[in-house]
Amino acid sequence: MPHQCTNCGRTFDDGSKEMLSGCPDCSGTKFQFQPDGFDDADPPSDPELSEASSGSDRSGDGPSGDAVSRTVGSAASTVRDLVAGSAGPDATSASPPSDGGGDDDIIVAESEPVDESHAQADARSQVAGPDEVPGGPGLAATDADDETQASDEETVDSPAEPDGVDPAAESAGTAGPSEDDASTGGSDRSVADEPDTERSDRPDLAQLREELNEQFESIRVVEPGQYELNLMELYDREEYIIALQEDGRYSIQVPDTWSGADV
Amino acid sequence: MGLLTNLKDSISRAASTLFSEEDPKRIGIYGPPNAGKTTLANRIARDWTGDAVGPESHIPHETRRARRKENVEIERDGKTVTIDIVDTPGVTTKVDYTEFLDHDMEKDDAVRRSREATEGVAEAMHWLREDVDGVIYVLDSTEDPFTQVNTMLIGIIESQDLPVLILANKIDLEESSVQRIRNAFPQHETTPLSALEGDNMDEVYDKIAEYFG
Incomplete structure (x- = not known):
């Protein structure tokens, strides 16, 4: 359920053509992006690149959602798994839809837009505390509470922390809110500086980022x-x-031809 | 039925924009940040209309919204070429506010400038897709032209079959190397100039008339 109308809250699947001519319910043209990866609570039993590439295989499993978004979602979740607690605020607030557990969470989330929007609203309104900032001390614990996963310990805090940027940033819009709050809180320097060093340490993450960028984000x-x-x-x-906002919202210009085509 | 009518209308509209003599061609000035696009746009506009297009600055991303100067009439060899000039924001793959902090800018201003610059790139790319009939591609001849941005933009322009005039700007600077730009884009002609000093502008106008007339 990657897009949500910021006006009426209606949600749209990734790649949905509906929203391209404005929200059918309220004609709004502002949407917030909410990538699948944030609902996804894949058991990180195999936190390797292979998991991301297997994402395309998995695309056949679900009844809904297209292959690309699924791949992106699973890749994003792989990143998040790799970095364990780094997704702190988002993982916490988005946990309700992921209660179903397992790979199907993407689908579960899509079928439960209400939960998702609450979760997102929480994420947006909450001011991330220092412990929620990617790289913050309390992250691993937070995440472990939500998703008791063995590999949380494997990935450990130190390598995981800087990559806290990744899952959030890869989702561009969605991660915005919590990250914004966090970084305006003064922690931005550490966030900005660390990923570079980290990237060189873990080339698979860099590849994942590349993959995600190419597939998805403008x-x-x-x-x-x-x-x-x-x-x-x-x-x-x-x-x-036409307009970015630092809370992760954006406005798009809808071409005249789209509205004209339906007439 | 309605669909057919629509189709017919849009075809005739497209045909009229393609073949109409009166409509001035819309020429987008593209290039990476700080290549001198606005300086060039101002130079052209001042030379032929007396007005400027927008403020120039040493700080990258000064132009964050596309600015248009319409009906610029350029006279060459007794003929007049009329173009609309669109000065676009510098295109880049990364915008980082920390870059602006070096220019004595407060963080809030730098972040805002960064966000606007990003929106500007989106706008420039959109214009390239929808709204330009030709491109003046401005490169800073003191910089390495082999960049992702240049390669990608030139590639897009070529795939669109848009006429493109490549300009090697800032030849007044010592480090300038026009040849490096020629080597980078051998499939196109490169015209050297200094938009700031007004050097070689005659040749630039010849080329504009030749490419977009």
Whole structure:
């Protein structure tokens, strides 16, 4: 359920054509992006790159959702698994839909838009405490509570912490809120500095990021004021993003031709 | 039925924009940040209309919204070429507010500038897809032209079959190397200039008339 109308709360699947002509319910043109990966609580039994590549295999399992979004979702969750508690605030607030457990969480989340929107609302409104900041001390514990996973210990805090940026940032819009709050809280320097060193240590994460970027994002919010742009995506899209907000929201310009085509 | 009518309308609209003599061609000035796009746009606009297009700055991403100057009439060899000039924000794959902190900017301002610059890139890419009939691609000849942005943009422009004029700007600077740009894009002609000093502008206008006239 990657997109949500910020006006009426209606949700749309990734790749949904409905939202392209504005929200059918309220005609709103502001949407918030909510990637699948945040609902996904894959058991990180095999936190390797292979898990991400197996994402495409898994795409056949679910009744809904397209292969790309599924792959992205599973890849994102792999990243998050790798980094254990790093997704702190989001994992915590988005936990209700993931109660079902397992790979099917993506689908569960899609079928429970209400839970998801609450979770998102929480994530947006909550001010992330220092312990929730990626890299913060309390993260591993938070995550372990939610998803008692053996590999949390394997990945340990130190390598995992800096990558807290990744799952959040890969989702661009969604992760925005908590990250924004966190970084405006003064922790941005550590967030900004650490991923580079980390990336070189763990090339598989870099590959995953690359994969996600290529598949998905046109503008990735690394943190407020730091953006990575996928020029081909920006060019290929008929709609274009006319306004970014640091809470992860964005406005798109809907081409006239779309509304005209239905008439 | 309605669909057919729509189709017919849109075809005739497309045909009229393609073949109409009166409509000035819309020429987008593209390139990476700080290549001198606005300086060039201002130079062209001042030379032929007396007005400027927008403020220039040494700080990257000064232009964060596409600015248009319409009906710029350029006279060459007794003929007049009329174009609309669109000065676009510099295209880049990364925008980082910390870059602006070096320019004595407060963090809040730097973050805002960064966000606006990102929106500007999105806008520039959108214009490239939808709204330009030709491209003036401006490169800073003191910089390495082999970048992802340049390769990708030139590739997109070529795939669109848009006429493109490649300009090697800042030849007034010592480190300038026009040849490096020629080598980077051998499939296109490269015209050297200094938009700031007005060097070689005559040739630039010749080329504009030749490419977009």
